[in-house]
Amino acid sequence: MKKLLEGLAVLRVLRHPALLRLWLAQVIYLSVQFTASYAMIVLITNETHSAVMVGLVIIALSLPLVLFGAPAGALVDRLDRRTVLWVSNVVRAFATLLFVLALLLSPHQYIFIYILAFFFSLVGLFFSPAEGAIIPSLVEEEELLPALSLYNLTLNTSQAIGLLILGPLMLNLLPPFSLSLLGARIELRPVETLFLLISALYLLAAVLTATLPRQTRAGHQNKSGGSSLSPAAAASSADERTHPYGLLSEEAGALLSGWQRLRQDLEDGWRLVRNDGVLLDALFQSCFGGLVMLTIAELATTFVQRLLGLPASNTTVIFAPAGIGLVAGSLLVPAVVARLGTLRTMLVGMLGTGLGIALIPPLQWLAHLLLAPHWATHPLFLLALALLTAAVGFGLDLVVVPAQTLMQQRSPDEMRGRVLALFQVLFNGGAIPVMLFMGALTDWLGIVPVTYLLAGSCILAALLTAARALTRSNRDRSSGGRKQQSEAQEQLPVF
Numbered sequence: 001m002k003k004l005l006e007g008l009a010v011l012r013v014l015r016h017p018a019l020l021r022l023w024l025a026q027v028i029y030l031s032v033q034f035t036a037s038y039a040m041i042v043l044i045t046n047e048t049h050s051a052v053m054v055g056l057v058i059i060a061l062s063l064p065l066v067l068f069g070a071p072a073g074a075l076v077d078r079l080d081r082r083t084v085l086w087v088s089n090v091v092r093a094f095a096t097l098l099f100v101l102a103l104l105l106s107p108h109q110y111i112f113i114y115i116l117a118f119f120f121s122l123v124g125l126f127f128s129p130a131e132g133a134i135i136p137s138l139v140e141e142e143e144l145l146p147a148l149s150l151y152n153l154t155l156n157t158s159q160a161i162g163l164l165i166l167g168p169l170m171l172n173l174l175p176p177f178s179l180s181l182l183g184a185r186i187e188l189r190p191v192e193t194l195f196l197l198i199s200a201l202y203l204l205a206a207v208l209t210a211t212l213p214r215q216t217r218a219g220h221q222n223k224s225g226g227s228s229l230s231p232a233a234a235a236s237s238a239d240e241r242t243h244p245y246g247l248l249s250e251e252a253g254a255l256l257s258g259w260q261r262l263r264q265d266l267e268d269g270w271r272l273v274r275n276d277g278v279l280l281d282a283l284f285q286s287c288f289g290g291l292v293m294l295t296i297a298e299l300a301t302t303f304v305q306r307l308l309g310l311p312a313s314n315t316t317v318i319f320a321p322a323g324i325g326l327v328a329g330s331l332l333v334p335a336v337v338a339r340l341g342t343l344r345t346m347l348v349g350m351l352g353t354g355l356g357i358a359l360i361p362p363l364q365w366l367a368h369l370l371l372a373p374h375w376a377t378h379p380l381f382l383l384a385l386a387l388l389t390a391a392v393g394f395g396l397d398l399v400v401v402p403a404q405t406l407m408q409q410r411s412p413d414e415m416r417g418r419v420l421a422l423f424q425v426l427f428n429g430g431a432i433p434v435m436l437f438m439g440a441l442t443d444w445l446g447i448v449p450v451t452y453l454l455a456g457s458c459i460l461a462a463l464l465t466a467a468r469a470l471t472r473s474n475r476d477r478s479s480g481g482r483k484q485q486s487e488a489q490e491q492l493p494v495f
């Protein structure tokens with residue numbers, strides 16, 4: 001009950017109208033972003049029936065983070081953040097409309113899906129840091145921590161809702177319909193209708209962010225609505241207007257320094273992580289849990305098509321329960337950690353995730369044997385499958401949430417950003433070969449062997465984590481014993 005009341009207290013910061021509009025825009029942007037990601041995965045699955053091609057969608061979503069993450073953050077710091085927010089949403093809205101037009105003109109040309117995925121992720125590089133950076137100017141100083149907590153909570157929850165619940169449900173519930181435009185009759189499939197709705201929601205998010213207080217490079221908006229620019233900042237702003245080419249050169253220098261700063265941050269972060277075994281394990285477990293989530297997203301539509309014989313749009317039977325498990329896990333993880341401890345919680349999560357994944361093929365075999373001929377849609381089979389996938393989602397939360405918390409706790413304040421930057425590079429960079437490998441293996445061996453491989457990887461990761469923890473414990477006990485012996489010898493009288 002105490003945790004619930006603390007969670008509700010976080011919502012009090014929404015009494016600020018500007019923060020409320022920003023929060024609503026964040027909910028809309030993230031939910032439709034991951035709803036669109038799910039729809040793109042379904043489209044590729046229906047067009048290609050290839051797990052590799054599905055993996056390329058996830059790679060297209062990850063690649064901008066690896067290539068342009070650092071310079072994009074540096075550039076956002078030098079622009080009006082409110083403008084970055086609303087322009088980002090307008091650009092995504094028109095890009096989505098162009099994508100719908102491309103689907104209508106050439107419904108089987110799936111190259112447009114990869115272009116849209118890459119473009120959405122690229123624009124998101126500017127939106128997310130601008131959103132995080134604008135929050136301190138919208139609340140009082142003592143409310144900053146609750147506001148940032150709400151930001152992170154909304155980030156995780158909206159991703160799960162969009163990708164795991166809203167996307168599958170919308171594709172199943174939206175009906176096809178036709179409309180007349182300039183004398184021509186246009187037939188809209190559910191996926192095209194969905195992207196039209198997504199475009200409209202992006203425009204709504206643009207309206208919400210366009211009404212935020214204006215942000216400046218040299219200072220931020222004060223509570224009364226006036227600018228807090230100093231005379232030096234005003235002179236600098238006038239100089240920028242007078243010498244636009246100098247400003248352009250300055251921006252290019254900022255991009256280059258962003259790359260150089262990222263490289264230095266990664267080196268500093270790696271030196272810290274390398275010398276701290278607990279931090280290294282937390283970093284590994286955070287990356288591993290995230291990559292398992294991406295692999296499940298990559299293979300879910302293939303699983304539904306090949307193992308269940310259902311359309312890819314019916315992936316809701318996997319995604320929706322897994323999303324419920326993730327949301328439930330985010331609420332219950334603190335209680336589980338308080339009871340079991342961080343290490344045991346992560347081990348239970350890895351073993352539970354592996355066991356849940358490993359039981360899915362035998363469940364399908366038993367259902368095919370006992371519930372034929374309509375075993376794939378039998379309520380008993382669907383209920384058992386939902387319980388397993390919900391358990392997988394819950395287990396992943398038991399891994400990722402404690403690991404990320406431990407990663408931040410073990411990092412000194414002045415190094416925390418560098419450790420998080422190292423995590424982002426390792427995770428997004430690692431996603432590319434993992435997605436390609438698992439997709440190719442699925443197309444080559446089939447979905448069942450790869451399912452067992454994924455389950456075995458989770459169990460192996462649990463054993464490796466336990467072995468490293470035992471090794472550290474024995475080493476610490478041994479070094480502690482030697483230290484006590486040395487101290488005892490120092491205290492012996494000298495004759």
